[in-house]
Amino acid sequence: MQEQGLTTKWVLVGVLILAAGLLVWPPDEKIKYGIDLQGGTSLLYEIDTTGLSEYEQRDLSERVMSILKDRVDPTGSLNLIWRPVGATRLEIQMPQPSEKAKKRRDAKNEAEAALKALNIEGRFSVEQALAKSGAEREAALDALVKGVPTRKVKLLALRVAHDARAADPGDADKVRAYEDAFEAVMDTNLNVQQLNDVLALKPGPHRDQEIGKLRAKHPAYEGLIDAYKSAYDLWARDKAALEDPSDLKRLLRGAGVLEFRILAERDPASPAHTKAQGDPQLRLPIADFVEELERRGPRPKAGDRYRWFPIKDLKDFMNLETDAEVLNFDETMDSRAQIVAKYAGRYYVLAHNDADFGLLRPRAGSTKRWKLTQARPDRDYDTGRNSVSFTLDAPGGDLFGELTGANVGRQLAIVLDGEMMSHATIQSRIGQRGQITGNFSRDDVADLVRVLEAGALPGRLKETPLMEKTVGPSIGADNREKGINASVWGFILVVVFIVFYYGLAAGLVADLALLMNLVLVLGIMAMLQATFTLPGIAGLILTVGMAIDANVLIFERVREERDRGVVFKKALNLGYEKALSTIVDANLTTMIICVILGYVGSEEVKGFAITLGLGIATSMFTALYVTRLVFTTLIARGVLSDFSMRRLIKRPSIDWLALRRYFWPISFVAVAAGLAFFLFESTTNPDAMFDIEFLGGTSVQVDFKEDATLPGGGEIRTEQVRAAITGSDRQQASVANWLDRAALELMEGAVVGSGTEAGQYTLTSDRLTGDQMRALTMNVLEARCDSIVAEGNRAIYVARTGMINSPQEFKALVQQAAAHVRDKVVSNLRGAKVQSVSEGELPAGQKPAPSFEIVTVETDRGLVQEAIVAVLGDQLKVDPAINFNTRIDDALTQEPFFAIRQEARYMSDVIGGDSNYDIHAYKGGVAIVVEDLDPPLTRKAFEQRLREASLRPEVGEAMAMSRYGVLPLSPEGPDQTCTEFAVLMVSEDLLYTDEDEDRWIEFVAQPALEQVKDSLAISKSLRKVVQFAPQVAGAAKQNAMAAIILALAAIVAYVWIRFGTMQYGLAGIVALVHDVVCGLGAVTLADFLADTALGSSLGLVPMKIDLPMVAALLTLIGYSLNDTIVIFDRIRENKGKATTLTAALINQSINETLSRTVLTSLTTFIVVIMLYLFGGPGIRGFAFVLGIGLIVGTYSTVAIATPLLYRPLVLGALVRMIVAVSAIGMVFVATPNWTARLVLSLIIAAATVLWMVRANAPTRRGGRLAVAT
Incomplete structure (x- = not known):
């Protein structure tokens, strides 16, 4: 590097840093952390391609992903990660919110609670105060003021109006005056939902203006509004509403809801009213709805006949042609047939809210289900204009025909996920096939088709994921903490070692370059928004070793030049120049591995590949450019005149080729033993050798409570958990035994019945819950049903058209499902593997809760999880779904809810019994009695579940209840739990009356019942769940094999090109095969010894071959080849233009490079040791393979690869043997039939022998060694 332009170069480096x-x-x-570091869930879904042509399946996963992203997480606020896998699979990752995000959410909730605390809690609290008298009344009214000055005056006016009405209750004017005064009092409340709607707007002047309006209207709330705005904005940066995998699944199922609704229209004869359309009750003042929108927002009140919907895109929806029309829309809004109003900066349109005026989303368990099967661009036959044709299924066609036939000439709107997308005029009755016409451009048609397809999409995403991987937040935090600790210790040790060995000058410069390298890697990853995974931490740590390797090569070259008497400045330049090709070759071979891993690896393995690949690129920059810039600057300033380096390894004069007579037999024995041991274990006991990624199956982590006990007593041990899972004692309560008995109950005890509608079947049991029966039958019935809904001890199955035609056929399928459980699932659970899981370091005096990992080849994750919770749920740290029954009101509603009449005073007046609970606050509302709760709940826990259910996405549109309460009905247990509760809810917008019972049931009772059911169905999953379907496991095997073959082939090709002859590449391949086989043998041996005293003393844990371990083997290939290339590069340099490769030249090259071979391996080995010791169990297998590989790889470079260059005949024979063995291995993997395996193996062996016999002896060609083939 020239001394000119140093300032410019330093500016470049400074800017980069x-x-x-x-x-x-x-x-x-x-x-951006991956789920293994942050916690979260990864789901791999299969897309249902039934009825799709091969052309329609092209890029299907890309299209589905695009539509799902747009509707599930359009703003990206949920931090979901989407990845198409092939044409028909889609992976979705849901990271857990970080601790900082949770704290911001809590702060936002606290600020929101402070706002609500200033509000009056509904009409009832005011009525209670007014009902008092004298000083007690005055005190109660004063308590409602809550520091809002304007409220006191209005409360006094309300008191006067109340007393006037009480004196003459028949006077309509006094009644109206009372209601107006009451409304004035309630208007002093801040509408928190409206504030949320405003804060959800894009930051800017318009948002600030809307917030200013609320401040001006509610000056007493100003400070609280500002505090809430600050908390809201901090929360909105990284908000995430999903914390459990069930939330993500529910969101995926609930998104993309397509509906058709008739728009409300102005009455031409009276534009201030809605058009009645044959029903006088539908003719209502439009001003009332606009005023209600401004006051309450767009959420409907119970019983509303119309409802406001947000408009997705005003220009498209209203068919506006220019931007000017959009800007001036407010001026023309009131003159249009559609009723449009503005709220919180967004336009809303009024539509009918009655089921008779729409084709709406069917309720769960209903057989009146419909779906859109196709949408495509078309042309209007009469006008030739662009249009959209669509097709519904048969039930949808019938329902749509009824809707459109009754509303010809009216405006039909398309609603997707609650947003108005477009509308068109109904020209005639439409059945299964319809056409949407309008003044559409081609882009309009394409957008409309996309919207319609989005609504049809849920039918294409199969309900049960092929793969599910869940990592709890504490496990993710533990992985992250241990990974960072390993990184810190690895960095410190390497830094100290380099300074110690190469002195302050060279060592500190190398260490500074190393630090810069880490900063650059992290900066690039942040810029690319690349996911940082646990293997990614391993890649970062290995980057430290790689970066130091480059410096070691340079410094050792400088040392050689100084030993030859070259002056320091020239020696430094020669060191960089001569080390350049070796550094480039070594790093590029590892880069090849990274590219292959990035192509075939899982998301976590890709994280490793990206991190290591970026580290290699930046390490070449820092080692070759930055360090040289520093040294050049120091020399130019007269600060540096020489290096002071230690020499711990002197140049030896060993005859390495002579030692091959010892090395090769040792290697032969090691390879043969390792291969035999691995093949024996992998064929006789694959469950113990391979992870479920390659076998298919389910892995769950169970965390026991601190006071949990199992049969046998004492501290919970692995043997006890194994017995509780596998049922070694058939009489003991165990998961396998429970499944066996549950399947028997399904076959003999469960009652099959018909539902209330055609195609609906029920399964009822006294011993099994609906959720358990659903899990037991999913394997057989999922593909035949549109939905399976669990309710208490009953499961409701809605069959797909033509799939199940009678209760007898349904019962036969249930029997088939039960037989499958008994024959296969139980057997798989009896063979489950159980191992203890370390919880890491805990605070002093805190005893770790016992945790265990359970691994089984059974792929039905839901059934495995349901069975484990059924048997061990009361001992585990989980919140299971609650099994329950609802009490029927036989006297009045004949439904699972009770109407609270106005004359009722006590709870016993509503549900019977002797409860004297005062229900005055809930008159006109609904009571829902849930019984037989299993497990029992405390009142506080039940209330928490109700709150959580109200926040779930699919409950967001439910009617808001003015008040609700939870009343225990059964005696409380010693832990304050109960098995029977009454849930009381009331909506002041629609109170119960005999005259309006149907609307009350539809808009109050049914939504309340659904919310109670949803609250009890909430379950918090086991902390870690991983499931792989067989087809995913098969693909993983193929990817792993393809990755290794591609890596070996790519490396042979690269080395062949770089060194000009295939011998170098083939010699490297033989050494790599030696290293990989030894690595596999070591893994097998370590797994075998893990449960022994020797294994425990060595810190060994059970190891299984998974994708991260395959990544370790591939990394081992790259690292092993690095050392080999260093020697090959020196052989090429020493050989020069000579035509022969002598033993003396090979020995000389090995001896000259021995110190750097050992040192580069040593620096990397240091960081690998840190990974093994401090990286935690999640990365220990990876570190073990890499550590063994570094030792074996360093040995094979000197003892195998280089000596084989001198014996090309042996090299050729070994290569042929490797090809033959690989071919036989592929035959065994691809062919299940043993006869075919043996025949094909014999053919391959015979062909190999013939190949070797006919092979020519090595010849001299053009000064290069060649093996004749």
Whole structure:
């Protein structure tokens, strides 16, 4: 590097460091963690391609992903990660919200609670105060003021109006005056939902203006509004509403809801009213709805005949042609037939809210289900204009025909996920096939088709994921903490070692370059928004070793030049120049591995590949450019005149080729033993050798409570958990035995019945819950049903058209499902593997709760999880779904809810019994009695579940209840739990009356019942769940094999090109095969010894071959080849233009490079040891393979690869044997039939022998060694 232009070069380096630092700071916000470090869930879904042509299946996963992203998480606020897998699979990852995000959410909730605390809690609290008298009344009214000055005056006016009405209750004017005064009091409340709607707007002047309006209207709330705005904005940066995998699944099922609704229209004869359309009750003042929108927002009140819907895109929906029309829309809004109003900066349109005026989303368990089967661009036959044709299924066609036939000439709107997308005029009755016409451009048609397809999409995403992987937040945090600790210790040790060995000058410069390298890697990852995974931490740590390797090569070259008497400045330049090709070759071979891993690996393995690949690229920059810039600057300033380096390894004069007579037999024995041991274990006991990623199956982690006990007593041990899962004692309560008995109950005890509608079947049991029966029958009935709904001890099955035609056929399928459970699932659970899981370090004096991992080849994750919770749920740290029954009101509603009449005073007046609970606050509302809760709940826990259910996405449109309460009905247990509760809810917008019972049931009672059911169905999953379907496991095997073959082939090709002859590449391949087989043998041996005393003393844990371990083997290939290339590069340099490769030249090259071979392996080995010791169990197998590989790889470089260059005949024979063995291995993997395996293996063996016999002896060609073939 020339001394000119040093300032410019330093500016470049400074800019890069500054940019990387800004990109990565603060790291908690800028670095994107994967689910293994943060916790979360990964779901792999199969897309249902039934009825789709091959052309329609092209890029299906890309299209589905695009539509799902747009409707499920359009703003990206849920931090979901989407990845198409092939044409028909889609992976979705849901990271857990970070601790900082949770704290911001809590702060936002606290600020919101402070706002609500200033509000009056509904009409009832005011009526209670007014009902008092004298000083007690005055005190109660004063308590309602809550520091809002305007409220006191209005409360006094309300008191006067109340007393006037009480004196003459028949006077309509006094009644109206009372209601107006009451409304004035309630208007002093701040509408928190309206504030949320405003805060959800894009930051800017319009948002500030809307907030200012609320401040001006409610000056007493100003400080609280500002505090809430600050908390809301902080929360909105990384908000995430999903914390459990069931939330994500529910969101995926509930998104993309397509509906057709008739729009409300102005009455031409009276534009201030809605058009009645044959029903006088539908003719209502439009001003009332507009005023209600401004006051309450768009959420409907119970019983509303019309409802406001947000308009997705005003220009498209209203068919506006220019932007000017959009800007001036407010001026023309009131003159249009459609009723449009503005709220919180967004336009809303009024539509009918009655089921008779729409084709709406069917309720769960209903057989009146419909779906859109196709939407495509078309042309209007009469006008030739662009249009959209669509097709419904048969039930949908019937329902749509009824809707459109009764509303010809009216406006039909398309609603997707509650947003108005477009509308058109109904020209005639439409059945299954319809056409949407309008003044559409081609882009309009394409958008409308996309909207319609989005609504049809849920039928294409199969309900049960092929793969599910859940990592709890505490496990993710533990992985992250241990990974960071390993990184820190690895970095410290390497830094100290380099300074110690190469002195302060060279060592500190190398260490500074190393630090810069890490900053650049993290900065680039933050810029690319790349996911940082646990294997990614391993890649970062290995980057440390790689970066130091480059410096070691340079410094050792400088040392050689100084030993030859070259002056320091020239020696430094020669060191960089001569090390360049070796560094490039070594790093590029590892880069090849990273590219292959990035192509075939899982998301976590890709994280490793990206991190290591970026690290290699940046390490070449820092080692070759930055360090040289520093040294050049120091020399130019007269600060540096030489290096002071230690020499712990002197150049030996060993005859390495002579030692091959010892090395090769040792290697032969090691390879043969390792291969035999691995093949024996992998064929006789594959469950113990391979992870479920390659076998298919389910892995769950169970965390026991601190006071949990199992049969046998004492501290919970692995043997006890194994017995509780596998049922070694058939009489003991165990998961396998429970499944066996549950299947028997399904076959003999469960009662099959017909539902209330055609195609609906029920399964009822006294011993099994609906959820358990659903899980037991999913394997057989899922493909034949549109939905399976669990209710208490009953499961409701809605069959697909033509799939199940009678109760007898349904019962036969249930019997088939039960037989499958008994024959296969129980057997799989009896063979489950159980191992203890370390919880890491805990605070002093805190005893770790016992945790265990259970692994089984059974792929039905839901059934495995349901069975484990059924048997061990009361001992585990889980919140299971609650099994319950609802009490029927036989006297009045004949439904599972009770109407609270106005004359009722006590709870016993509503549900019977002797409860004297005062229900005055809930008159006109609904009571829902839930009985036989299993497990029992405390009142507080039940209330928490109701709150959580009200926040779930699919409950968001439910009617808001003015008040609700939870009343225990059964005696409380010692832990304050109860098995029977009454849930009381009331909506002041629609109170119960005999005259309006149907609307009350539809808009109050049924939504309340659904909310109670949803609250009891909430379950918090086991902390870690991983499931792989057989087809996913098969693909993983193929990917792993393809990755290894591609890596070996790519490396042979690269080395062949770089060194000009295939011998170098083939010699490297033989050594790599030696290293991989030894690595596999070591893994097998370690897994075998893990449960022994020797294994425990060595810190060994049970190891299974999974994708991260395959990544370790591939990384081992790259690292092993690095050392080999260093020697090959020196052989090429020493050989020069000579035509022969002598033993002396090979020995000389090995001896000259021995110190750097050992040192580069040593620096990497240091960081691998840190990974093994401090990286935690999640990365220990990876570190073990890499550590063994570094030792074996360093040995094979000297003892195998290089000596084989001198014996090309042996090299050729070994290569042929490797090809033959690989071919036989592929035959065994691809062919299940043993006869075919043996025949094909014999053919391959015979062909190989013939190949070797006919092979020519090595010849000399053009000065290069060649093996004749």
